[in-house]
Amino acid sequence: MFSLADSTPTWAMEHWPLLVQASISNQYSQMKAVAAMVQTWDWHRVNVIFEDGTDLAFGRVILNLLEPLQEVGADISHLVPLPSLIASSFSTELLSLKGDQCRVFVVHTSLNLATYLFHKAQEMKKKEKDYVWIVTNTITGFLHSFDVTTIRSMQGVLGVMNNFPESSLRFSEFKKRFQKKFSVDYPEERNNEPGISAVEAYDDALWAVALTHALSRRNMPFTEKSKLYSDKISFVDFNGLTGRVQFVKRKLAPSHVFGIVNVIGKSYRELGIWSEGSGFSKSTDDNDVYDSSMQHLGHVYWPGEPLHTPKGWALPNTYLWILANWCTY
Structure with missing residues (x-):
């Protein structure tokens, strides 16, 4: 579960072990x-x-x-x-x-x-x-x-x-795909510009899908797989649309x-x-x-x-x- 809010309360992070603070906001x-x-x-x-x-x-x-x-x-x-x-x-x-x-x-x-x-x-x-x-x-x-x-x-x-680097080639390609998909799904909406939340969500989804795909090949109980998933978050480190994507204690480095x-x-x-x-x-x-x-x-x-x-x-x-x-x- 990804939170794109500016900040996530400590009690929420403790209550839900699979909750991830995924906003770069500081x-x-x-x-x-x-x-x-x-x-x-x-x-x-x-x-x-x-x-x-x-x-x-x-x-x-x-x-x-x-x-x-x-x-x-x-x-x-x-x-x-x-x-x-x-x-x-x-x-x-x-x-x-x-x-x-x-x-x-x-x-x-x-x-x-x-x-x-x-x-x-x-x-x-x-x-x-x-x-x-x-x-x-x-x-x-x-x-x-x-x-x-x-x-x-x-x-x-x-x-x-x-x-975030809006002038990059990667963002330009993402923007074209986003606008095309958005216009098909929401033809009544005139504004199809991707904002920071869309870019953050894309970065989060990118590594989450890759990690889920890798773990799906392992034959283990759901509870063990969930714990492993949570542990692996701390090893995430790649360059996304927002820049460097790295998590510390299930929180995206601000x-x-x-x-x-x-x-x-x-x-x-x-x-x-x-x-x-x-x-x-x-x-x-x-x-x-x-x-x-x-x-x-x-x-x-x-x-x-x-x-x-x-x-x-x-x-x-x-x-x-x-x-x-x-x-x-």
Whole structure:
């Protein structure tokens, strides 16, 4: 049983001995990439919106993001936990930030919740100039499949995305086969682009089928074969579509390289990559120059199309009211 979620709880791994964490996502490294983006533009405070689906969600967000932010001289202004099921309190949570000084939002939620969130943020005028929105791979991994209305509500969003070599010949051949098969099975679907989940699933299936085929030739009880299957996972090591595929304690070795994308027009633009320990670069080529700042990756399209980079903060409405009345007096 393969899990393509960002992370799999320890209790689940212990309860199901044949459960495999098969996603290359690395939540802590993702948050370090987010912190590097915050440092680039000299923002010092961020609001964090996350999905409060479990008791551990709060702790994971704090532990994974707080330390990287502090390392770059930034901090969390507000934590906004949103329920997995859309509730009436959703708008209330966002309205509580309406008069806040901080204008930088980091969003780490499921796809469904993010879709609703950005539509609501647009309605509440929180997608205009001076606002900054950064999303993680739980959202960017599906950008290729968003409809026009959702993409329109996300204009100017920056994102961290699991990186894989899309320009390789192997991926090009896989993409052609995937699109052909997908179009036959789902002719009503217009978008037939394979996302990161499809690529990860292909890599996982590739070695799983090979391993199963090899074990099927052995005459032994099912329980013994299952244990042998679980043991053999630790020996998996090959180059797949996502790069090197290797498992440690039934968990796929996580990636430390992420794509940096910017939502614009009907889709998104790839600005470059961020590599842990090296910084930002336009590609993973050996000759590319790395920098701690992402400014050399090119122009960023910000919400509201401002001519300048957002400051990341604004005077609270209460201060503006006092200032206006003082000037009138």
